Amino acid sequence: MRAAEAVGGMLRGLLRHNETWLAILIVVLSAAITIANPAFLTYENVAGFLKSCSMVGIMAVGVLIVLILSGSPDVSFTAIAQVVEYAVAVATLQWGGNIYLALAAAAAMGVLMGLVNGAIVHWFRVPTIIVTIATFNIYFGMLYVITHGKLINLVHPMFHDFGNTLLFSRVSSIGASYGLSLMTLVWLGTVLLGWFILRKTFLGRSVFAIGGNEVAAERLGIAMLRTRLFAFGLVGLLSGVAAVVHLSIVQAVVPNIIVGKELEVIAAVVLGGASVFGGKGTALGAALGVLLFAILNNGLTLLNVSSYWYNVTIGVVITVAITNSAYQALRHRRARVHVKVEP
Amino acid sequence: MEEFLRLEKIHKSFVGVHALKGVDFTLRKGEIHCLVGENGCGKSTLIKIISGVLQPDSGRIFVEGQPVASLGSAATMARGIQVIYQDLSLFPNLTVAENIAIAEVKERGAGVVDWDEVRRIAQEAMARIHVDLDLDAEVGELPIGVQQLVAICRALTSDLKLLILDEPTASLPKRDIENLLSVVRDLQAHGIAVLFVSHKLNEIFAVAERITVFRDGERVATLPPNELDDDRLVALMTGRTLARKVFAFADAGARKVLQVRGLSKRNHFADVSLELRAGEIVGLTGLIGSGRTELALALFGISPAESGEIRVEGKPVQIRSVKDAVAAGIAYVPENRLVQGLVMKHSVEANVTATVLDRLLGRLGLVDPARKQALAREWIKALGVNVSDPAVPVQTLSGGNQQKVVIAKWLAASPRILILDGPTVGVDVMAKAAIHEYVRGLAARGMAVLLITDEEAEAVANTNRILVMRAGRIRGEMVAATAEAEQVQQLVEAPS
Numbered sequence: 001m002r003a004a005e006a007v008g009g010m011l012r013g014l015l016r017h018n019e020t021w022l023a024i025l026i027v028v029l030s031a032a033i034t035i036a037n038p039a040f041l042t043y044e045n046v047a048g049f050l051k052s053c054s055m056v057g058i059m060a061v062g063v064l065i066v067l068i069l070s071g072s073p074d075v076s077f078t079a080i081a082q083v084v085e086y087a088v089a090v091a092t093l094q095w096g097g098n099i100y101l102a103l104a105a106a107a108a109m110g111v112l113m114g115l116v117n118g119a120i121v122h123w124f125r126v127p128t129i130i131v132t133i134a135t136f137n138i139y140f141g142m143l144y145v146i147t148h149g150k151l152i153n154l155v156h157p158m159f160h161d162f163g164n165t166l167l168f169s170r171v172s173s174i175g176a177s178y179g180l181s182l183m184t185l186v187w188l189g190t191v192l193l194g195w196f197i198l199r200k201t202f203l204g205r206s207v208f209a210i211g212g213n214e215v216a217a218e219r220l221g222i223a224m225l226r227t228r229l230f231a232f233g234l235v236g237l238l239s240g241v242a243a244v245v246h247l248s249i250v251q252a253v254v255p256n257i258i259v260g261k262e263l264e265v266i267a268a269v270v271l272g273g274a275s276v277f278g279g280k281g282t283a284l285g286a287a288l289g290v291l292l293f294a295i296l297n298n299g300l301t302l303l304n305v306s307s308y309w310y311n312v313t314i315g316v317v318i319t320v321a322i323t324n325s326a327y328q329a330l331r332h333r334r335a336r337v338h339v340k341v342e343p
Numbered sequence: 344m345e346e347f348l349r350l351e352k353i354h355k356s357f358v359g360v361h362a363l364k365g366v367d368f369t370l371r372k373g374e375i376h377c378l379v380g381e382n383g384c385g386k387s388t389l390i391k392i393i394s395g396v397l398q399p400d401s402g403r404i405f406v407e408g409q410p411v412a413s414l415g416s417a418a419t420m421a422r423g424i425q426v427i428y429q430d431l432s433l434f435p436n437l438t439v440a441e442n443i444a445i446a447e448v449k450e451r452g453a454g455v456v457d458w459d460e461v462r463r464i465a466q467e468a469m470a471r472i473h474v475d476l477d478l479d480a481e482v483g484e485l486p487i488g489v490q491q492l493v494a495i496c497r498a499l500t501s502d503l504k505l506l507i508l509d510e511p512t513a514s515l516p517k518r519d520i521e522n523l524l525s526v527v528r529d530l531q532a533h534g535i536a537v538l539f540v541s542h543k544l545n546e547i548f549a550v551a552e553r554i555t556v557f558r559d560g561e562r563v564a565t566l567p568p569n570e571l572d573d574d575r576l577v578a579l580m581t582g583r584t585l586a587r588k589v590f591a592f593a594d595a596g597a598r599k600v601l602q603v604r605g606l607s608k609r610n611h612f613a614d615v616s617l618e619l620r621a622g623e624i625v626g627l628t629g630l631i632g633s634g635r636t637e638l639a640l641a642l643f644g645i646s647p648a649e650s651g652e653i654r655v656e657g658k659p660v661q662i663r664s665v666k667d668a669v670a671a672g673i674a675y676v677p678e679n680r681l682v683q684g685l686v687m688k689h690s691v692e693a694n695v696t697a698t699v700l701d702r703l704l705g706r707l708g709l710v711d712p713a714r715k716q717a718l719a720r721e722w723i724k725a726l727g728v729n730v731s732d733p734a735v736p737v738q739t740l741s742g743g744n745q746q747k748v749v750i751a752k753w754l755a756a757s758p759r760i761l762i763l764d765g766p767t768v769g770v771d772v773m774a775k776a777a778i779h780e781y782v783r784g785l786a787a788r789g790m791a792v793l794l795i796t797d798e799e800a801e802a803v804a805n806t807n808r809i810l811v812m813r814a815g816r817i818r819g820e821m822v823a824a825t826a827e828a829e830q831v832q833q834l835v836e837a838p839s
Contacts, residue, residue: 200455202448209434209445212483216432220446279436341613341634341815 018273022288026295033299034263040302043170044178047258051181052250053294055081055232055258056265057287058187058242061194062235064286066298068198068211069231070121071278073266074130078259079139080113085243088144089253094158099244101161106240113139114123114236134259140259152253163248183245187287190238194283196235207231212278267314268293346408347372347505347536348393348424353402355388362388363399364560370505373534375527375550377541380557380580381771386540390507391559393538394426415801423504427511431494440465441484447500468496470708471533472526488519495526501736506530507538512546516631517797524550529793532828543783577772589824590624592807597621599657600791601673601760603642606651611637612815615651619760624782624822626802627795629812629835635795638812641763642793643675644668655759669698674758676749676766691740692719693735694748698756722751727777745769746778761785764795779805799828799835811835 014020046049055165059077064287066074069339092102113135120131162182198204209217226234234284272289274281297310348370355363363385382388388609391397391405405413405423433442437488444464448456465478465709482493491511498669499504508527512520527537527550539551547772548568555565556579564579571579601619606612610632619625631637641648644665653660655671662668668675674705696715696804697702703718705711719733728747729741746766751762761781767775782805796802800808803823811834819834 202454202456203446205437205441205448205456208437212434212436213432215430215433219428219432220449246805249487279434340632341610 001130019076019285019288022285022292024294026288029295029299033295033302037302041297044172044300045302047178047180047184049294049298050187052186053297054181054183054187054292055242055246055249056261056268056293057247057290057310058190058238058292059141059235059261059265059283060269060272060286061190061283062238063265064194064272064274064281065198065204065231066235066278066285067266067269067274068226068278068281070128071209071211071276072278073262073269074117074127074128074132074232074235075266076113076136077119077137077235077260077265078238079136079143079293080110080236081145081243081246081260082255083113085141085146085247085258086152086239086253086255087153087257088244089109089152089159089247092158093154096156097158098156102156102158103241103244106244106322107237108240110238110240110243111233112236114232114234115229117236118232121232122225122228136259136281143255148257151255155247155251155253157250160251163245174265183249186241188247190241190289191283194286198281198283201225203230209281211241262313263318264293265290266318267321271317274321275325345372346370347406349405350392351403351405352391353389353392353404354400355392355397356400356731361416362560363392365402366560366562366822368555368562370538373531373536373538375531377539377543377551378557378619379554381578381773382658384557384580385560387509390426390509390538390540390558392425393505394507395636410620415583423502424507425498425501425503425505425605426507426509427491427494430776431490433490433494435481437482438478439476439480439485439737441494442502442666443468443496444775446497450501464500465496467635468499471499472496472529474526486519487628488515488522490521491515495530496532499530503530503535504701505536505538507540509540511539512541516657518630521544558582564829570743571573572757574714579769581773589803590786590805591824592620592623594620594622597623600655602652602654602657603824604652604654606638606641607765608637608646608648608650609643611641611648612793612812613644615815615817617810618792621759621789622790623808624786624792624794624806626809627793628799628809629829633724633812633835634815635812636764637815639675639764639793642668642762643652643673645675661813663811669756669758672759673762674753674756675697675751675762675764677764686737687736690734691723691728691748694721694737695719695733695751695755698752718755724757725751743795744774745775750778750781758790760791760793762793762795765793765797767801768797799831803828803829813837 028040037044059081063074063077071144087109088102088106091097091105092128097105103264117131119129119136120126120135121128165182166177166179167182169177171177174216196204198207199256204221206217207230209220209222210224243258247253250290269286269287270276271283272281272285272287272288274286293310293314296313297307300307300309346369348368350366350368353366353368353379354361355362355644357404365384366389368389378389388397392399406424411422427721433443437445442747444461447464448461458668462478469476470494472492472494476492476496482490483637485493511523515523524546527539530537545660551568553565553567554571556563556576558580597620599618601617602619603615606615612795614632614713615638618624627638637646640646642662644662644667647663653662655673657726660667660671662671662673676746692715696718699711699718700715703710703714705714716733721734722728723730726746728751729742730744737745740748750763762780766778769780779801782792782794794802795805803826806823809819809821809826809831810817811831813835818837819832821831824831
């Protein structure tokens with residue numbers, strides 16, 4: 001009896017978490033797609049889409065942290081990644097180097113561009129989305145001014161090696177090897193890092209505090225500038241890493257291929273339970289959000305459904321997330337109205 | 344008793360305003376001290392100086408006998424002085440445990456958070472004032488009274504010697520006030536001094552050992568409560584004696600402006616009947632959750648009733664929306680003016696004229712700015728709103744002046760029936776008297792007023808009849824002239 005109660009209590013506790021519902025949704029969706037097309041739930045296919053969504057997954061962690069901090073999304077991160085990707089591709093062709101150096105340089109460039117956003121948000125008190133729309137155009141515009149949008153078809157071979165590193169690899173019937181990509185592990189590492197920062201460090205808790213009540217955080221003496229620079233710097237850093245991951249997967253640079261993915265990332269983050277008003281969200285939720293979108297995208301392809309439905313889904317998720325948050329806030333204000341009327 | 348804090352000859356000026364004029368002030372260890380005064384009397388400035396937010400222009404400060412150059416925010420915390428502002432400074436998205444422990448965790452400066460330690464810190468603080476809250480509850484989900492306890496617990500995580508509570512009871516329902524006052528006595532038992540800033544006179548008498556009154560930047564008196572009564576206190580605060588007149592309804596046979604029969608709404612109220620005559624002020628009181636505000640919202644069409652009859656000037660009317668209510672001549676001044684009554688960032692002028700823009704049209708059907716401004720100025724003058732320029736945003740005004748702006752906004756629409764929900768909550772004595780005076784003036788000119796209030800004394804002094812609501816029904820009606828506040832209170836709180 002007691003054991004049953006304990007299990008019941010645990011279940012109820014689990015069901016309060018957004019992540020549990022997402023996981024259930026992922027299982028149900030996967031089962032449905034598998035019934036329609038058994039090719040979905042194969043090692044090869046799963047490893048494939050886990051690799052393809054690693055860039056979005058890495059970016060999502062950074063986007064999540066800024067969304068919690070400021071209650072307004074960063075939208076410049078794709079432009080940062082695009083600039084970094086181009087610069088790294090050109091620089092490695094020119095000077096060579098190794099993948100670690102490339103990653104470090106990409107991260108450093110990303111941090112720099114992220115810090116610019118953070119500094120403007122802090123000193124000029126401008127909403128994040130406004131600042132980052134502006135810097136998005138500056139970064140992306142400069143890229144086109146300098147490169148004239150020229151494609152790079154040939155990149156340094158180290159990206160090929162990095163991008164094709166597999167764990168637990170197998171060989172398919174047609175002789176191609178497949179397996180868990182190192183890119184997926186970079187994504188998982190980022191999620192773990194995000195979880196650790198948000199849950200375990202005082203810096204992460206400061207992000208939540210500022211997102212919940214900025215005035216109170218300032219009164220408490222929380223380091224506002226440091227926390228903001230940290231969050232925006234981290235988005236930049238992760239965008240830089242994501243750029244290298246993307247470059248390693250694609251092994252070419254199309255200078256407008258990453259930009260345009262902002263909404264996809266933001267939608268995944270809010271689907272993962274982050275509040276569009278700030279102050280709420282988890283790294284696990286953001287990862288599950290990315291995963292759900294990846295499954296959806298892959299499933300639509302396997303079922304021969306137009307991929308435009310994917311865009312529709314992103315739009316619907318954002319709309320539902322925003323109206324739901326607003327509705328909860330409204331319900332909260334009205335909660336007072338409930339009188340126990342005597343019969 | 345030993346002194347904890349002594350201020351000598353403190354001066355502080357802002358651009359053009361001499362906010363503190365050579366103030367001497369002492370606070371003993373472990374005493375409950377109340378600071379009262381009208382808006383702008385300098386009490387907020389004094390608190391800011393004690394808490395280190397502002398630095399005095401001149402004067403000396405001693406903490407536990409030691410002179411201190413000046414108090415910076417960090418320095419005051421280190422000396423055991425904490426302020427809980429009216430907004431409580433809590434994080435609605437974080438748990439009770441984290442809200443309580445966050446200051447202490449920050450103080451310790453560890454980069455990695457130990458969650459067991461967070462819970463331990465929170466539990467320890469709660470134990471000190473004998474409260475037991477759910478550590479995992481999200482603070483934003485809790486009622487305001489519980490949030491206040493969380494804020495106090497946070498202050499207790501440091502080595503607290505003086506707790507300053509700025510208007511702690513302004514937004515609290517009555518039961519929570521009792522609870523808070525017992526916590527304050529508990530703090531005192533631990534040797535912690537509490538400096539209370541409040542508008543509500545009766546609470547002050549209940550807990551204070553000494554009361555300091557401020558007026559125009561000067562300390563006019565510090566007295567124990569037994570040497571003060573309401574009238575003396577008001578006289579000290581204002582420099583004038585308030586003429587306390589009781590409202591007398593002149594014309595008991597006046598026409599019935601509003602008649603309500605059997606009004607019901609599920610989970611809100613049931614079978615409510617009432618009448619308002621021209622020139623009459625009727626009080627409506629009851630606890631929060633008794634249905635009184637819900638009734639007002641139904642009469643004003645915000646959440647319309649499901650059944651029953653409403654007649655205005657004898658004619659049946661259907662009130663299904665605010666538009667219907669306004670057309671029927673009903674105006675409503677809400678309980679929470681900040682949420683429902685005003686657009687805080689807009690100007691006084693824009694707010695006052697919001698209900699009547701359709702009457703201020705000039706050529707081409709556009710709003711005539713000159714007429715709009717003239718109307719706003721007229722109302723500002725009529726209600727004595729203390730504002731230099733109607734173009735300033737409402738949020739820069741004091742609570743009492745904001746309330747006057749809300750009233751002006753609805754009166755500009757010249758209604759026949761005025762519903763006032765808690766019109767004097769959180770305003771100071773003089774502004775309160777001015778609002779009462781004004782409402783009586785409206786009644787004298789024939790308006791029918793429904794005055795919803797928490798304070799029985801307010802209802803007794805300012806109405807003709809008092810209706811008491813409990814559990815969604817009207818449970819009693821009393822004639823104000825013969826009722827005592829205590830009787831009304833008994834009826835309000837009677838077990839159902």
